[in-house]
Amino acid sequence: MSHATHTIPTLRETYRRMLMAAGSEAPAVRRMLALFALGAVAQGLAFACFFPLLRALLAEPADLTQAWIWLGVMVAATVADLILGWLGHGFEYGGAIADVTHDLRRRLGRQLRQMPMQALARWRTGDLGAVLGGSIDEAVAPMGTLSHVIIRMLVVPLVVIAVTLAIDARMALAMAVIVPMAVPIYRWQRRASGQERRDVAEAHGRTESDIVEYTQGLAVLRTLGQTGAKAQRLQESLAHLREVQAKALMAGLWPALLMAGLVEIGLLVVLALGGTWVTQGTLSLAAFAAMLVIVMRFSEPLALFSELTKVFDLMEVALQRMDQVLAVAPLPVTAPAQPPSDHDIAFDGVTFAYEGENAPALKDVSFHLPARSLTALVGPSGSGKTTVTRLIMRFADPRAGTVRIGGADIRSLSSDALAARLSVVFQDVYLFDDTILENIRMGRPDADDAAVVAAAQAANCHDFIRRLPDGYATRVGDIGGSLSGGERQRISIARAILKDAPIVILDEPTAALDTESERAVQKAIDALVRERTVLVIAHRLSTVVGADRILVFDDGRLVEMADHRSLLEAGGRYAALWTAQLRSKAWHAAPVPADV
Numbered sequence: 282m283s284h285a286t287h288t289i290p291t292l293r294e295t296y297r298r299m300l301m302a303a304g305s306e307a308p309a310v311r312r313m314l315a316l317f318a319l320g321a322v323a324q325g326l327a328f329a330c331f332f333p334l335l336r337a338l339l340a341e342p343a344d345l346t347q348a349w350i351w352l353g354v355m356v357a358a359t360v361a362d363l364i365l366g367w368l369g370h371g372f373e374y375g376g377a378i379a380d381v382t383h384d385l386r387r388r389l390g391r392q393l394r395q396m397p398m399q400a401l402a403r404w405r406t407g408d409l410g411a412v413l414g415g416s417i418d419e420a421v422a423p424m425g426t427l428s429h430v431i432i433r434m435l436v437v438p439l440v441v442i443a444v445t446l447a448i449d450a451r452m453a454l455a456m457a458v459i460v461p462m463a464v465p466i467y468r469w470q471r472r473a474s475g476q477e478r479r480d481v482a483e484a485h486g487r488t489e490s491d492i493v494e495y496t497q498g499l500a501v502l503r504t505l506g507q508t509g510a511k512a513q514r515l516q517e518s519l520a521h522l523r524e525v526q527a528k529a530l531m532a533g534l535w536p537a538l539l540m541a542g543l544v545e546i547g548l549l550v551v552l553a554l555g556g557t558w559v560t561q562g563t564l565s566l567a568a569f570a571a572m573l574v575i576v577m578r579f580s581e582p583l584a585l586f587s588e589l590t591k592v593f594d595l596m597e598v599a600l601q602r603m604d605q606v607l608a609v610a611p612l613p614v615t616a617p618a619q620p621p622s623d624h625d626i627a628f629d630g631v632t633f634a635y636e637g638e639n640a641p642a643l644k645d646v647s648f649h650l651p652a653r654s655l656t657a658l659v660g661p662s663g664s665g666k667t668t669v670t671r672l673i674m675r676f677a678d679p680r681a682g683t684v685r686i687g688g689a690d691i692r693s694l695s696s697d698a699l700a701a702r703l704s705v706v707f708q709d710v711y712l713f714d715d716t717i718l719e720n721i722r723m724g725r726p727d728a729d730d731a732a733v734v735a736a737a738q739a740a741n742c743h744d745f746i747r748r749l750p751d752g753y754a755t756r757v758g759d760i761g762g763s764l765s766g767g768e769r770q771r772i773s774i775a776r777a778i779l780k781d782a783p784i785v786i787l788d789e790p791t792a793a794l795d796t797e798s799e800r801a802v803q804k805a806i807d808a809l810v811r812e813r814t815v816l817v818i819a820h821r822l823s824t825v826v827g828a829d830r831i832l833v834f835d836d837g838r839l840v841e842m843a844d845h846r847s848l849l850e851a852g853g854r855y856a857a858l859w860t861a862q863l864r865s866k867a868w869h870a871a872p873v874p875a876d877v
């Protein structure tokens with residue numbers, strides 16, 4: 282999605298973002314900017330020395346002593362400028378830039394862990410990859426050099442005008458009129474090309490996301506024979522990228538030409554006015570010559586203007602993208618009224634709507650699941666079952682009502698404390714490119730190998746793991762997609778068994794597993810759910826029938842809650858679902874009648 286704000290950021294905003302990005306190094310950045318500013322003042326003064334220097338040289342007779350003095354002052358000011366610039370750049374070369382970059386990566390990483398899952402879901406994988414990868418470098422690397430040049434462009438003309446004021450007020454006035462003319466051109470350039478460049482950055486992000494998705498989904502796309510259709514989308518975003526890039530280049534052209542023109546015009550104005558005043562005898566030749574040298578000197582950086590704004594915009598976009606990630610507040614953790622006493626789960630009048638949606642996905646849902654009981658969630662697709670499990674994981678906070686674990690509002694638990702109580706087994710299992718052993722150990726990082734193997738045995742994966750080329754040491758990446766759905770699922774169950782959390786949230790596999798692998802997965806699940814509080818999105822008849830309690834959802838409402846027998850006797854919604862699906866072997870296999 283698009284995150285860009287479509288106004289030109291002011292220098293002050295960029296300054297604020299730079300300090301934000303610098304984090305704990307912010308004082309070093311401020312110091313660097315101050316040194317550059319002082320350096321720029323020194324440079325302005327050095328330029329200004331041209332006037333007394335030339336006056337001394339052009340005097341009749343030439344005043345060599347004066348000339349030497351002013352030359353000395355000029356050299357001193359130039360040396361001061363060099364030293365201040367060098368000290369300022371010490372920020373970059375002294376390793377602070379590397380520290381800032383490193384620190385930013387860590388801050389962004391931490392932010393990703395703390396960000397509410399709902400907010401995290403807003404970003405596409407490629408976008409986040411771009412922020413954590415490229416954006417940081419784009420934002421931090423040019424910080425020093427860029428601010429050096431920009432501060433010079435701002436400060437030197439001001440100092441020169443101030444000094445000129447002391448020499449010849451008319452000339453100072455002429456300069457003072459020309460300099461502000463650069464401002465609208467600057468703004469024009471930033472607006473025209475900046476906007477386009479933001480579009481380029483966005484198009485880059487989008488293309489990166491599309492590439493990530495395309496390559497990740499390539500196997501699926503190939504089996505579906507859809508590689509062409511998806512590639513079409515990728516090609517479209519590539520074409521879009523090309524188009525905005527071309528537009529960005531064009532957009533920068535006119536303001537750059539105009540700025541170059543303005544510099545020329547400025548020179549001509551000084552030349553024309555100065556020439557006239559000299560012939561009229563109201564301006565000394567020395568002042569005139571000095572003025573020309575000064576104007577020529579400070580117009581030099583303006584020639585770099587176009588290149589400069591390019592880098593500036595890139596930095597600004599990168600800073601903005603990081604700002605957007607860093608600005609998402611974590612879900613607040615309130616002071617605990619009471620610590621969780623047990624592992625029962627209670628929903629109390631919970632209403633929840635997804636971000637940007639008006640219709641709530643859950644409406645006034647209340648239930649209590651005793652510790653160490655098995656609860657099945659059933660209901661038609663989209664009725665809110667997954668949302669219930671998400672709220673227990675604190676994907677986001679409900680709009681109204683409370684979710685409690687062991688009597689404690691989950692908002693009072695730190696995310697670590699909450700995570701420690703939950704094991705979650707999803708249908709699509711993510712395996713990291715690491716060994717099988719480490720993939721299971723992720724459930725409890727401090728577990729020793731024996732505990733990992735024991736969990737694998739309990740989850741019914743030991744045998745198939747031993748048959749892999751390197752057994753537990755086999756890398757997931759090396760065997761690629763050769764693990765079956767059931768095997769992946771069992772690895773994820775082994776993780777959960779190893780984690781040994783008191784609450785288990787389980788989305789039962791709906792994938793058409795063959796009978797044998799279904800049985801193997803079921804055995805693994807049986808091992809996992811023993812003696813735990815279990816909430817299962819049930820797709821199997823046996824789970825539903827055997828559950829202590831069945832919650833029946835329909836359109837975000839909890840419509841029935843009892844065990845299988847009582848629900849059948851009640852003859853309500855559940856009984857209707859049951860009758861409709863009885864003939865099917867699996868709960869999930871039959872289509873849900875529209876009126877249920």
Ligand SMILES: Nc1ncnc2c1ncn2[C@@H]1O[C@H](COP(=O)(O)OP(=O)(O)OP(=O)(O)O)[C@@H](O)[C@H]1O
Nearest residue numbers: 635636638642660661662663664665666667668669
């Ligand atoms: N991330 C999301 N953003 C916006 N709406 C969502 C999101 N996830 C789910 N919904 C909506 O919330 C409602 C409940 O969805 P939920 O996934 O909880 O249903 P479910 O019963 O688990 O369905 P299924 O059995 O198909 O998984 C649906 O209308 C769904 O479209």
